[in-house]
Amino acid sequence: MKHAILHLQKSDPVLSEIIQRVGDYRIEFRDPGFETLVKSIVFQQLSGRVANVIFGRLAAAVGGKLTPESILKLRPSRMRALGLSTQKTAYIRDLARHTRDGSVAFDELATLPDSEVIERLTRVKGIGEWTVHMFLIFALRRTDVLPAGDLGIRNAIRKAYSLSGMPTPAEVEAMGERWRPYCTVASWYLWRSIEPNANL
Numbered sequence: 001m002k003h004a005i006l007h008l009q010k011s012d013p014v015l016s017e018i019i020q021r022v023g024d025y026r027i028e029f030r031d032p033g034f035e036t037l038v039k040s041i042v043f044q045q046l047s048g049r050v051a052n053v054i055f056g057r058l059a060a061a062v063g064g065k066l067t068p069e070s071i072l073k074l075r076p077s078r079m080r081a082l083g084l085s086t087q088k089t090a091y092i093r094d095l096a097r098h099t100r101d102g103s104v105a106f107d108e109l110a111t112l113p114d115s116e117v118i119e120r121l122t123r124v125k126g127i128g129e130w131t132v133h134m135f136l137i138f139a140l141r142r143t144d145v146l147p148a149g150d151l152g153i154r155n156a157i158r159k160a161y162s163l164s165g166m167p168t169p170a171e172v173e174a175m176g177e178r179w180r181p182y183c184t185v186a187s188w189y190l191w192r193s194i195e196p197n198a199n200l
Contacts, residue, residue, distance in 0.1 A: 001025055004143065004182040008189075011178045014160050015186060022192045025185060032139035033106050034099050035066040037121070040131050041091050042084070054083040068096035091126025098124050110140055137184050146183035148172040156190035 005025065009016040030036045042058065043051040061082055062070035071092060079089040098104040104124065109117050114136055121132045133147035147153055148169040157167050157175065167175070179186040 001185070004185045007182055008179055008186055012186075015179070015189060018160060018189050018193045022189055022196070025188065027184075027188050028138070029141055030139045032110060032135075032141075034068060034095070036139050037095060037127070037131070037135060038066055038071070038092055040134055041088055041095065041126055044088070044126075044131070050083075057082040058084070068100040071096040072100065087126065091124070094125040095127065114142055114145065137187070143184045144181040146173065146176040146179070146187060148176065150187075152194065153187055153190050156194045160190070160193060 005019060009019060030039075038058075039055055042055045046054070058079070059066055061074060061078065076086075076089050076093065079092070080086060084092070095104065099106070104120060109120070112120070117136060117140065118129060118132045121127050121135065122129065130147060130149055133145055133150070136142040136145045137147075149172075154166050154169075154172060157163065157172060158165070161175075176183050176186070
């Protein structure tokens, strides 16, 4: 990690200042399994507080063990009663079916390149590139992921580099070339530059 931070400090003076200000790299990882992806679907477009409540209800409804089988035993109407939207209920059930049938095999994902993980997981309804990027960073612990469409990253870049407007995902990608092969580390520092206490 020391090597990654030195590389970023050398290649980008603005990021170097952010690293200095934020301090040590303390990313918090999650389990690279089914439950983590279910959680990220629940959290899509909701505040953390509300999402945590709904996720807690869902976990309680399946007796604390979130598996494809336990999800598919719940009726969709029961899932909606827990606070999940019709769409998210469909997404979680689709992920459960893909996992049960083996088209999403979590033990295999760790061995695949990023592009293949993205290709496999985005076959599931409701899982887009952003969700897979988060999974690659926080669950599979990949070191060179740049979620160029992430609003937090784009906003942090706009602020740190004193841009007049929000950078496009393509502009973020172009900037990120100087951070490779440590885009994940750069992303974490950018997030922390605008939300020092974010659980990232």
